[in-house]
Amino acid sequence: MFSRAFCVLPVCAALLVAQPAADPAATARKATDLLISGKYADLVHLFNPDLQKVFPEATLAKLGEQIKTFGSLRNIGDPQTRRSGANTVVVIPVKFEHQNINYQWAVTPAGLISAMVPLPGPMEWQHPEYSKPDSFKEREVTVGEGEWKLPGTLTVPNGAGPFPAVVLVHGSGPNDRDETVSAVKVFKDLAEGLASRGIVVLRYEKRTRQYAAKTGANSKLTIQDETVDDAVAAAALLRKQPEVDPKRVYLVGHDLGGYIAPRIAEEDGKFAGMVILAGNARPLEDVTVEQAEYMGARDKQLEDFKLWQAKIKKIDVGDEDAPPIMSKPASYWIDLRTYNPVEKAKTLALPILILQGERDFQVNMKDFELWKSGMAGSKGVVLKSYPALNHLFVSGTGRSTTAEYSKPGHVDAAVINDIAGFVGK
Secondary structure (H helix, E strand, O other), X not given: OOOHHXXXXXHHHHHHHHOOOOOHHHHHHHHHHHHHHOOHXXXXXXXXXXXXXXXXXXXXXXXXXXXXXXXOEEEEOOOEEEEEOOEEXXXXXEEEOOOEEEEEEEEOOOOOEEEEEEEEOOOOOOOOOOOOHHHEEXXXXXXXXXXXXXXXXXXXXXXXXXXXXXXXEOOOOOOOOOOEEOOEEHHHHHHHHHHOOOOEEEEEXXXXXXXXXXXXXXXXXXXXXXXXXXHHHHHHHHHOOOOEEEEEEEEEEEOHHHHOHHHHHHHHOOOOEEEEEOOOOOOHHHHHHHXXXXXXXXXXHHHHHHHHHHHHHHOOOOOOOOOOEOOEOHHHHHHOOOOOHHHHHHOOOOOEEEEEEOOOOXXXXXXXXXXXXXXXXXXXXXXXXXXXXXXXXXEOOOOOOHHHHHOOOOOOHHHXXXXXXXXXX
């Protein structure tokens, strides 16, 4: 090998040209190792100038604090590469004790990193203790028909039945049938827990997940399209199952599903009762601003949320062509303009169980108190809160944050018991 002293400039230039750029997979693996080990100064040197501005050492250190919450490192998997224009995108799967992360790196032809995106990876879900897999079976079903038909899973207790049944309605966002939130599968827990207690459970892919592009392009989207129609179709499907008692079908809604549950129940007209899990009693825009404040949104971000909140308050029939707000078309907000879930619930002659985690920061105790005061005196309404539970009804301690969702956990057994007791009546 030439030493610097014996290297004539033209020869050195020729050698530099002849040397191939570093292997993108090796560069990405090195970057992953440096990030996990906390060697941020060395990591920054692998970034191109633009990425150095986005992720200076101080910002990487904050990312490192989040990584510490994932628990001990278990395994770093083989890189997966693909081309994106001139760059190579490399995904490095990493397993921690409490979370799986896919670190996605974009490597330039010069061997520098131009982008870094950590994405939650799939977790190996374990059956909760209250699940008795030998006591039930599952089969695939289709909810609805035509252009919006949705794949679903029916969890059925062993035996001839007929059993009571519940349909699970998702929270905000393009959720899967398990309502997977990072390391927690809220609906899979509910399905197995309730089926172990003699209750049929139907869960299905949310329309905005199954048909993401199509619904995203719908400039007239409403919550009717997003949630209500499919929940009513799911209930109709449940009543046709041979193991189900059609007179004992219940609605269970979480988050947005709980908020809109009274409207679903009104439209269906046949539910035996409904369960509201962390359903907001206030308008969505108000809850969203409060969430941003709780999570420490920066001044500019918080100003944006409050501006959107004000715009939503003013929007009315006739404004359907107004620009989208909070990623939803104007039609979505117009549809909800006069909707009050508590007032709607009071008009229903149904037994209602309203459950709330006291550590929930997304739909907090203010909403629970509004349900409590609003439903006071209503026959067949039961409300219960749990001091240790968060928005996903998983037990924890201290101040709840989204980082808590990255730790594997299950819906608390007390929630399963309370729902099973309510439906079992």
